[in-house]
Amino acid sequence: MKPVDTGVKKRETTPPVKVAFFLSLGILAAASTYLYAEVSTSTLTTPTPAVSTATTPSVPVTSTVTAPSVPAATTVPTPPPAPPAAAAPAAGTAEYIGADTCISCHQDKAAFHDALHARSFSQFKGIDFQHSCETCHGPGSLHAAAAGDKSNPGFFTIKDFRGASAQKVAETCLQCHQDENRIHWVGSVHERRNVSCLACHSVHQPKEEKLLLVRPRIEEVCAQCHQDIVAKIHRSAHMPILEGKMDCTSCHNPHGSATPKMLNQESVTATCYTCHADKRGPFVWEHPPVREDCLNCHDPHGSHNDHMLVAREPFLCQRCHIGTRHTADPYDQTSINAGSSRMMGDSCTNCHSNIHGSNAASGELFQR
Numbered sequence: 001m002k003p004v005d006t007g008v009k010k011r012e013t014t015p016p017v018k019v020a021f022f023l024s025l026g027i028l029a030a031a032s033t034y035l036y037a038e039v040s041t042s043t044l045t046t047p048t049p050a051v052s053t054a055t056t057p058s059v060p061v062t063s064t065v066t067a068p069s070v071p072a073a074t075t076v077p078t079p080p081p082a083p084p085a086a087a088a089p090a091a092g093t094a095e096y097i098g099a100d101t102c103i104s105c106h107q108d109k110a111a112f113h114d115a116l117h118a119r120s121f122s123q124f125k126g127i128d129f130q131h132s133c134e135t136c137h138g139p140g141s142l143h144a145a146a147a148g149d150k151s152n153p154g155f156f157t158i159k160d161f162r163g164a165s166a167q168k169v170a171e172t173c174l175q176c177h178q179d180e181n182r183i184h185w186v187g188s189v190h191e192r193r194n195v196s197c198l199a200c201h202s203v204h205q206p207k208e209e210k211l212l213l214v215r216p217r218i219e220e221v222c223a224q225c226h227q228d229i230v231a232k233i234h235r236s237a238h239m240p241i242l243e244g245k246m247d248c249t250s251c252h253n254p255h256g257s258a259t260p261k262m263l264n265q266e267s268v269t270a271t272c273y274t275c276h277a278d279k280r281g282p283f284v285w286e287h288p289p290v291r292e293d294c295l296n297c298h299d300p301h302g303s304h305n306d307h308m309l310v311a312r313e314p315f316l317c318q319r320c321h322i323g324t325r326h327t328a329d330p331y332d333q334t335s336i337n338a339g340s341s342r343m344m345g346d347s348c349t350n351c352h353s354n355i356h357g358s359n360a361a362s363g364e365l366f367q368r
Helices: 014-043 048-055 057-068 069-075 084-090 099-105 107-114 116-125 129-137 141-146 164-173 218-222 226-234 270-272 288-292 333-339
Strands: none
Touching: 099 107, 099 129, 099 141, 107 116, 107 129, 116 129, 218 226
């Protein structure tokens, strides 16, 4: 009969030879572990005195570091050193000495007593004449004590405007001259280009008494820089500046304004209307370039054309009117030889006389 399979596996037994082999391995491992421990112990204990020697000097190092900290904590803080201003008394402090002392040396400035500034100080600022010089130049005691010796530091304790920058001069002048006419000086064209107040004005030696100018007339002062404008003023058609009926400040504010060209008014047309009020309008029939800008047709400083036009008629008009009717006709030597009214005299304005605008019901073409 075949044995019945119960599903239970028989326990396998290890042969005796294998048991003896594994026991021997265990004994060898234990022996090697014991020997390794003995060697390690002898190696670590041998340098022990070196460790104790290394730790011994650490004590005085610690005591050396902590020792100074005790007196540092109890020491009273040292007061700060005296400021370097102690050396200032060597030069001294300048004091006011009066205008009479100044004039005793600067005798060429004796006429300042009757000058505009001296009178204005007393009348408008309440500053007597004795303080007039030092109001601008500063206290002069050290300067006077130097007696002209430029090696003495006190000689340079006053303000000398002859070598001062434009900004320094303006700072002194603006201490008094702060009104609506100079509110735009900072940032103006002249200020940005370092134009000094003394380039146009002279306090002690003016050539014009009212504005203390360095030249007899305003246009001559402006001509120091604006030579191109001076040339236009001498053209055949010009503003009445040479005749003395107006000057540069009639239209411009040299101390600055809110407009690009330092105009007294808000625009070019508004400036022109201050004299040419008849061209202001409003008109029933407006001429667009007139309303836009007077400079479209005119050169305000002068021209060789009638009415200070930037070009003569009819060529000026044809810059815009080139597409319709007779204005598109070619004007050449033949027309001139024929004496055409469109070329001679006032040309276009012979017919279009009210070129700036018309209030006539039928004035669409500015003929009436």
